[in-house]
Amino acid sequence: MVQATALTRNEDGIGLALGILKQQFGERFQTGASIREQHAHTTTWIMNQPPDGVVFAQSTQEVSEIVKACAAHDVPIIAFGTGTSLEGQVNAPAGGISIDVSQMNKVLEVNAGDLDCRVQPGVTRMALNTHLRDQGLFFPIDPGADASIGGMAATRASGTNAVRYGTMKDNVLSLEVVLPNGEIIRTASRARKSSAGYDLTRLMVGSEGTLGIITEVTLRLQGIPEAISAASCSFPTVEAACEAVMAVIQYGLPVARIELLDALVVKAVNAYSKLTLPETPLLLLEFHGSDAGVAEQAETFGALAAEFGGTGYAATTTAEERNKLWQARHDAYWAMLALRPGSKAVATDVCVPISKLAEAVVGANNKAAELGLIAPVVGHAGDGNFHASLLLDMDNPVEVANAEIYVSWLNDQAIALGGTCTGEHGIGQGKRPYLVKELGGAVDVMVAIKQALDPQGIMNPGKILP
Amino acid sequence: MVQATALTRNEDGIGLALGILKQQFGERFQTGASIREQHAHTTTWIMNQPPDGVVFAQSTQEVSEIVKACAAHDVPIIAFGTGTSLEGQVNAPAGGISIDVSQMNKVLEVNAGDLDCRVQPGVTRMALNTHLRDQGLFFPIDPGADASIGGMAATRASGTNAVRYGTMKDNVLSLEVVLPNGEIIRTASRARKSSAGYDLTRLMVGSEGTLGIITEVTLRLQGIPEAISAASCSFPTVEAACEAVMAVIQYGLPVARIELLDALVVKAVNAYSKLTLPETPLLLLEFHGSDAGVAEQAETFGALAAEFGGTGYAATTTAEERNKLWQARHDAYWAMLALRPGSKAVATDVCVPISKLAEAVVGANNKAAELGLIAPVVGHAGDGNFHASLLLDMDNPVEVANAEIYVSWLNDQAIALGGTCTGEHGIGQGKRPYLVKELGGAVDVMVAIKQALDPQGIMNPGKILP
Numbered sequence: 001m002v003q004a005t006a007l008t009r010n011e012d013g014i015g016l017a018l019g020i021l022k023q024q025f026g027e028r029f030q031t032g033a034s035i036r037e038q039h040a041h042t043t044t045w046i047m048n049q050p051p052d053g054v055v056f057a058q059s060t061q062e063v064s065e066i067v068k069a070c071a072a073h074d075v076p077i078i079a080f081g082t083g084t085s086l087e088g089q090v091n092a093p094a095g096g097i098s099i100d101v102s103q104m105n106k107v108l109e110v111n112a113g114d115l116d117c118r119v120q121p122g123v124t125r126m127a128l129n130t131h132l133r134d135q136g137l138f139f140p141i142d143p144g145a146d147a148s149i150g151g152m153a154a155t156r157a158s159g160t161n162a163v164r165y166g167t168m169k170d171n172v173l174s175l176e177v178v179l180p181n182g183e184i185i186r187t188a189s190r191a192r193k194s195s196a197g198y199d200l201t202r203l204m205v206g207s208e209g210t211l212g213i214i215t216e217v218t219l220r221l222q223g224i225p226e227a228i229s230a231a232s233c234s235f236p237t238v239e240a241a242c243e244a245v246m247a248v249i250q251y252g253l254p255v256a257r258i259e260l261l262d263a264l265v266v267k268a269v270n271a272y273s274k275l276t277l278p279e280t281p282l283l284l285l286e287f288h289g290s291d292a293g294v295a296e297q298a299e300t301f302g303a304l305a306a307e308f309g310g311t312g313y314a315a316t317t318t319a320e321e322r323n324k325l326w327q328a329r330h331d332a333y334w335a336m337l338a339l340r341p342g343s344k345a346v347a348t349d350v351c352v353p354i355s356k357l358a359e360a361v362v363g364a365n366n367k368a369a370e371l372g373l374i375a376p377v378v379g380h381a382g383d384g385n386f387h388a389s390l391l392l393d394m395d396n397p398v399e400v401a402n403a404e405i406y407v408s409w410l411n412d413q414a415i416a417l418g419g420t421c422t423g424e425h426g427i428g429q430g431k432r433p434y435l436v437k438e439l440g441g442a443v444d445v446m447v448a449i450k451q452a453l454d455p456q457g458i459m460n461p462g463k464i465l466p
Numbered sequence: 467m468v469q470a471t472a473l474t475r476n477e478d479g480i481g482l483a484l485g486i487l488k489q490q491f492g493e494r495f496q497t498g499a500s501i502r503e504q505h506a507h508t509t510t511w512i513m514n515q516p517p518d519g520v521v522f523a524q525s526t527q528e529v530s531e532i533v534k535a536c537a538a539h540d541v542p543i544i545a546f547g548t549g550t551s552l553e554g555q556v557n558a559p560a561g562g563i564s565i566d567v568s569q570m571n572k573v574l575e576v577n578a579g580d581l582d583c584r585v586q587p588g589v590t591r592m593a594l595n596t597h598l599r600d601q602g603l604f605f606p607i608d609p610g611a612d613a614s615i616g617g618m619a620a621t622r623a624s625g626t627n628a629v630r631y632g633t634m635k636d637n638v639l640s641l642e643v644v645l646p647n648g649e650i651i652r653t654a655s656r657a658r659k660s661s662a663g664y665d666l667t668r669l670m671v672g673s674e675g676t677l678g679i680i681t682e683v684t685l686r687l688q689g690i691p692e693a694i695s696a697a698s699c700s701f702p703t704v705e706a707a708c709e710a711v712m713a714v715i716q717y718g719l720p721v722a723r724i725e726l727l728d729a730l731v732v733k734a735v736n737a738y739s740k741l742t743l744p745e746t747p748l749l750l751l752e753f754h755g756s757d758a759g760v761a762e763q764a765e766t767f768g769a770l771a772a773e774f775g776g777t778g779y780a781a782t783t784t785a786e787e788r789n790k791l792w793q794a795r796h797d798a799y800w801a802m803l804a805l806r807p808g809s810k811a812v813a814t815d816v817c818v819p820i821s822k823l824a825e826a827v828v829g830a831n832n833k834a835a836e837l838g839l840i841a842p843v844v845g846h847a848g849d850g851n852f853h854a855s856l857l858l859d860m861d862n863p864v865e866v867a868n869a870e871i872y873v874s875w876l877n878d879q880a881i882a883l884g885g886t887c888t889g890e891h892g893i894g895q896g897k898r899p900y901l902v903k904e905l906g907g908a909v910d911v912m913v914a915i916k917q918a919l920d921p922q923g924i925m926n927p928g929k930i931l932p
Contacts (some may be wrong), residue, residue: 074727113712113821114850167659169668170636185908192815192849193633194886195622195672197893197901197930198912202635202668206661223718246579252689254720292762300756351657355579383658384580405557420660427663435663442651445919452918453911464663 002045002404004429007094007462013073014052014095020069021097028056033282039080039098041091043093044269044346046392046430051078051092056100060176060184060215063099067213068182070097076179076461079209081122081148085155086347087428089208093462099213101150107131108216116173116190117220121150121214128219137221142166143424144330150214155426156206160329163382164256164288165222167424169205176216177204180454189241190218200313203449208426209460211453225288228256229298230322231315232285233305234278237407238262238365240282244308245381249354253300257286260379260386262365264339265332268376273328278312283381285465286322287315326357329378336389343374343391348407350414351385351423353394360417364388367409372403412437427464436466467719468511468870470895471539473560473928479539480518480561486535487521494522505546505564507557510812511860512896517544517558518762522566526642526650526681529565533679534648536563542927543646545675547588547614551621552813553894555674559928565679567616573597574682581687582639587680594685595794606631606722609890610796616680621892622672626795627850629715630722630754633890635671642682643670646920656684665724669915674892675926677919691754694722695764696788697781697855699771700744701883703832706726710774712848715820720765723752726823726845726852728831730805731798734794736841738801739794744778749847750795752788753781753791795844802842802855805877809840809857814873816880817889830854833875837868851889878903893930903931 021029036050057063070077076096090099104120107128111117112135119128126146128139143152143159151157153175158167165171170276174188187200194222202213235241241260248255261269261282270277283305287297289361298315305313316322328335337345352360361377368375368388379386388410390403411421411434421427421434436443447465450457481719487495496502502516503637523529536543543563549556558564570586573594577583585594591614594605609618609625617623619641624633631637640654643666653666670677701707707726714721726750727735736743749771753763764781771779782788794801803811818826825845834841834854845852854876856869877887877900887900902909913931916923 111819111821113716114819115715116819156665158659162659169659169665170632172789179911183907183910185911186905187902187908189881189886190819190884191821191851191880191886193624193628193817193851195815195888195890195892196886196897196904197672197909198677198915199622199635199665199668199672200908200911202665203915206663206665211664223716225718249581250579250689252691289768290762293759296756296758341516349661351659352654353577353580353582354658355577370871385657414657415655418656420655420657420662422661423657423659424661426661431662433897438655438662439652441649442653442666443663444649445651447643447668448918449664449669449915454912462795 002047004047004049004088004091004093005462006049009095010074013075016073017055017070017075017097021053021066025055030054033445039083039090040099041088042083043086044086045344046091049091049093051097053338054098054100056103058103060178063178063213063215064182064184066097067097067178067180068398069168070458071181071456074456076458078460079154081151082124082146084145084147085151086425087429087430089155089426089428089463091418091429110135112137115220117221118216118218119149121148123149123216125149125152132221136224138224139219140222141168141171148218153205153214153217154208158424160257160259160380162328162380163226163258164254169202171218171220172201172205173220174218175201175214177212178215180456181210182457206426208428210450210464213457226290227289227294227317228322229294229315229317230285230325231298231301231313232325233283233310233313235281236309238281238361239358240308241283242361242381244310245357246354247304247308248301250381251300251304253261253297255285255382256288258382259284259329260381261332262361262377263272264376265378267338268339269328269332270333272338273331275328284325294348332378336391340374340391342390344394346390346392346403347425348410349422349425350387350410350419351383352414352417352419354384356417357381357384360413361386363411363413365462371406373402373406375406383423384419429463432464432466468513470513470515470554470557470559472515475561476540477898479541482539483536483541483563483659484519487519487532492522496520500546505549505556505566507554508549509552512557515557515559516647517529517564518561520566521565522569524569526644529644529681530648531651532563532565533644533646536924537647537922540922540924542924545620545679547617548590548612550611550613551617551894552891554897555621555892555894555929557895576601578603582684583687584682584684585615587614587683587903589615591615591618598687602690604690605685606688607634607637615683619671619680619683620674624805624890625724626725626846628846629724630720635668638667638671638683638688638866640684641667641670641680641685643678644681645678646922646925658711674894674929676916676930677925693755693757693783694788695753695781695783696751696791697779698765698791699749699766699779701749702749702775703895704747704827704863705824706774707749708827708847710749710771710776710824713770714767715848717770719763721751721848722754724848725750725795726847727798728827728843730842731802731844734801734805735794735798738804741799742792750791798844804858806840806857810860812856812858813891814854814868814876815888815891816876816885817849818883818885820850822883822885823847826879827852829879830876833872837872839868839872841872849889850885895929896931898930901930
């Protein structure tokens with residue numbers, strides 16, 4: 001495990017808060033070692049730093065009361081949805097209280113006429129889509145994991161559909177937030193746009209629980225498209241695949257998904273999902289629209305892909321074939337792990353301007369080879385966002401050290417290419433040094449905002465900021 | 467004119483700043499009454515409150531130096547682009563220095579492969595589109611006036627195309643900003659998405675010059691569509707037209723523009739533009755896409771409109787007919803003024819959930835009639851945003867008093883319907899009381915941010931916040 005710095009603990013305050021919460025919440029307040037560890041970081045390679053207790057909140061009012069109790073004794077507060085964050089966001093480096101919102105899982109309101117809904121933060125994206133399906137609606141953001149909507153908002157999540165539907169920043173209309181002093185605010189109205197003052201919605205989206213606890217989310221929804229078509233296309237090189245992606249974006253083709261799998265991932269997928277794809281870089285696509293519209297999009301993509309040496313291109317509109325194709329993509333994580341049984345997969349998450357994507361991915365492939373690392377790449381290519389997954393033997397210190405060199409190099413390269421060290425996973429604990437490299441003096445503004453809103457520094461300390 | 471509260475002036479500091487700036491900028495620093503009045507509020511009914519001097523800045527470095535000079539002497543700073551804001555944003559209620567960025571009008575970089583560009587804040591949207599045309603690109607945000615990109619970012623502008631392309635919040639990738647202490651920051655990388663810390667880009671977009679001065683803007687661009695088609699359709703009632711709009715949005719039809727003109731506006735447009743449209747509520751539309759795509763969109767709209775009593779529906783793809791149709795919309799302001807020669811037009815700007823649009827517009831029509839006011843309505847209907855333009859005899863105090871009652875009622879109604887007092891014009895001076903009505907305790911968070919970033923309170927004082 002990679003060490004995460006421990007912060008100074010306020011033992012007296014924590015002791016007092018534990019007593020108060022135990023008395024108020026009874027069985028809904030837990031301090032067992034196992035449950036506390038489950039509520040700290042459990043993904044990838046950052047060490048687990050458990051909170052001192054976990055409260056299962058059931059209402060905004062309860063969240064407010066917990067925050068007030070913690071604020072009264074200077075005790076850290078960490079919000080917890082499903083625990084699928086990847087950069088140590090739920091760790092408790094100074095101890096404190098984890099507020100688990102998984103029982104706040106109601107869809108409070110669906111306004112079909114306005115294509116919006118209001119949900120509690122513990123609703124997961126799959127649960128929401130199950131709820132919406134009968135009304136012909138869906139919520140498009142798909143970060144892979146069945147994450148909670150509150151957590152997705154807090155990390156500014158996105159995923160495979162972002163090229164068409166945007167990220168959480170584009171799909172959250174309004175938030176209810178409990179501030180560090182326990183006050184409850186609503187950041188915006190339900191109007192589809194507004195120029196009413198500072199954009200607190202966007203300030204809270206991506207703030208990773210460091211400015212407040214999200215207790216309600218109002219989301220934009222989409223109508224389920226009349227037709228959906230999927231396709232795959234092989235390319236001789238990563239460069240050729242990336243050039244095809246750039247052509248798609250420049251053409252304005254409204255692809256719903258355009259995912260890049262490098263040759264190593266295709267090899268892994270073939271082995272895992274019993275497929276026979278050519279083991280060269282692959283683009284997987286999805287088109288949404290009318291019957292005629294998706295047919296036209298598929299045809300246009302075929303013509304563009306051919307210009308860049310695309311082969312084996314085939315589009316399908318049957319749900320069965322489409323699901324088979326995308327299942328392979330969704331299983332890519334397991335397929336990659338199977339490349340090296342027993343290894344730990346460490347996710348990276350850089351995002352660059354699309355014109356730099358080929359350079360960034362080829363560079364990442366070469367750097368992995370140079371360092372003797374196995375690091376297959378999948379990418380949300382239409383956004384310039386890609387994940388090299390390091391498959392590591394965590395018991396081999398030389399390999400772990402090389403992986404740290406690789407991650408550092410990868411983030412620095414993305415920044416040098418005009419991109420970001422995180423397209424969608426957030427900063428958390430893992431990427432704090434890179435935030436400063438990426439944004440320089442702008443980070444001082446973030447620190448000033450943090451101090452203004454959370455002068456005690458109790459909201460998810462040790463995350464995002466230096 | 468409606469009074470705008472004057473704030474306390476720091477006479478000594480202003481005197482010192484005037485001396486310093488005169489020495490440093492010579493002829494590029496002006497203090498004549500006429501130029502100062504031109505740099506204060508000149509639109510609609512809020513009184514003119516001129517700054518003490520106007521500096522024509524030519525670089526980020528110069529803006530930084532001006533800000534440092536003003537900060538050293540506690541002197542207010544007001545950024546100025548084209549002066550087309552509508553809520554008194556450029557007034558100087560405590561005096562101070564107007565920084566005119568109209569000479570910072572270079573397109574610094576166009577990255578066609580990434581569909582983005584970097585511009586100075588004084589570039590206007592029309593100048594930008596002229597610059598981009600040869601490369602097959604365009605910047606879609608169209609607030610009507612040929613506003614500066616910096617000003618559009620500062621007020622979170624949008625306009626007719628927002629239903630498809632979003633607002634400035636969705637189309638600004640990154641900003642360079644001079645902070646209240648003169649430091650220069652960049653808010654984000656050029657990547658299309660990022661989860662790197664607090665979203666300072668969106669915090670600055672819509673902050674109306676109260677947190678810093680925007681000195682560069684990195685924008686998302688669009689490819690000019692292969693085909694563009696326009697259409698108009700008459701409806702028996704506002705309700706019927708709004709129901710058709712709701713059907714379009716629910717269907718997911720990607721209309722580029724869908725504008726509502728109420729019967730009074732149609733009457734005005736007929737008279738002004740020599741047209742013979744039925745004098746009932748009208749929807750004006752534009753479709754962007756492939757040839758087949760726009761044809762399909764137009765056909766689908768026709769079918770939806772027919773369900774709600776739409777008549778006289780015709781779509782056209784010829785540029786000449788399309789321009790004629792949209793010219794009528796663009797001339798609506800002049801057409802409305804001609805309804806009452808010599809009157810002053812006062813713009814309103816509420817935005818409600820689309821399901822509430824009919825109720826809001828009909829209510830606005832009825833309220834105007836009740837108060838004996840002439841207030842034709844045009845709306846960016848796909849967003850639920852509409853403007854009732856009050857045509858006022860400013861010499862009639864009863865009428866002006868009734869207009870104030872109307873505006874107050876209109877904003878309160880929008881808030882009560884789950885909407886906002888401003889869809890795209892911003893808060894400025896005019897809407898400060900409504901911001902608190904709309905967002906309550908969230909405004910305290912805005913105040914805390916303002917105090918953290920601008921503790922001296924020198925950036926555009928008297929705007930947005932209570």
